[in-house]
Amino acid sequence: MIRLDNVTKVYPDGTEAVKEMSFEVGKGEFCVLLGTSGCGKTTTMKMINRLISITGGNIYIDGVDNAKIDENELRRSIGYAIQEIGLFPHMTVGQNIETVPVLKGWPKAQRKERAEQLLELVGMAPREFIGKYPSELSGGQRQRVGVARALGADPPVLLMDEPFGAIDPITRTKLQDEFLNIQQEIKKTIIFVTHDIFEAIKMGDKIVLMKDGRLVQYDTPANLLYKPENKFVENFFGADQAIKKALEEISKRRQSE
């Protein structure tokens, strides 16, 4: 579904943010980009929808080189959610969710139906919330609307950059659980950026572990925990026994589901 082939990014100032990254995410898979701050997760993700230009290699979406697709068309077919959410404050919740459907020229009735359906999906009563403004929502509600908006035109692919990053731990856990349930239903191909190992293990079908712009290991959470390919991976997940225990717990719970 999404294939990165030797992707490299060198910023104009010379920073090599991403180096020869190659991995493939299958249809309906939940892929987490994990790594410490500054390792190039966001850069990698934004090259997929071309918010950042690629300087080497290729990215294929359904076999098509994304450089050959009109950038706005490309972005309208890929859902996008970020930590800062970026809801449009002058638009209602409904209008925010309808952004991409409007760009795609959907008829009004269909847009409204879609917005209601999505609010339902993220656990917000459409009647109560569709006409509200972002400033009238709590942080968690805004985050939910951000996810609903990313799903607006039912894109097959979702890019999410620390979408639950700026939220209190309790709400965060709740949103994570909810989102996993939603994913059960919608089965999107997801690329999800986080630097939180717990979130990565809990959410990902597969994890791309990155270090200094390079891919270190691309594997299932269980394999990263039990079959680390090198010392870096082992330390990353298991440096602290207590953390490792907790991670194993999460991993087991996921497998038993």
Next chain:
Amino acid sequence: MRRYIVLVSILTLLIGLSVWITSLEWIKEGVYKPFPWSDVLNCTWSHLWMVLIAESIAIAIGVPLAILVTRPRFAIRLPFGILVTLPDFRKLAPVVVGGANVGQTIPSLALIAIMAPILGFGLNSALVAIVIWGLLPIVRNSYAAINNIDPAIVEAASGMGMTRGQIARKIELPLALPIIMVGIRISTVITVGTTELAVLVGGAGLGRITLTGVFSMQPLTILQGTALTSAMAIALGFILEYIGRRMTARGLKVKAQMS
């Protein structure tokens, strides 16, 4: 509602004051010589016209200029399918905004005085000076309004596939509009004041009355002019505030109420 009452009473007071002084003409002929009705009306009209013309020009130049210096490199399609790529105008922002800041530190009187030898005496040089002075708050506010939009909002918009034009029209403009309107309001109020000085280089307006009063040391004549000038500034300021409020998107008002 209470604000509205205060406003109306101040306006009534100021206009009433001027009307009262004007009618003194009949009683105190020979001692004080306030301007007659016809002159007062003429001066008021010409003042208002100069303000409206100067302000329209200032808006027409200031707002697009401020928008331009927030734009990165972009291409525009001219008629006949000609595609022109414009350079990154953001590089000019320090010059334009800095210029606006420095410009405002030049006293308006000095600016008008400079214009006279350059453009000659008369309405035009007065107008140029008034426009320049009126431009500054518009440029500053418009620039700040657009530049201070949360980058995450613009990023989300472009990440969802909005074109540059769509982002400008659907996102940036509505978000910046309330603050642009504040700039226009401040500028208008200032312009009403600077237009008082137009008479010095041969322009018209209420300055004729006020300054005649100043030079012949007749306090009532000064009041006759300044009361009307103040009334005009307050009234225009109020009207523009109302328009600005009407132009503010509802979602932004909700926020204003909560914070």
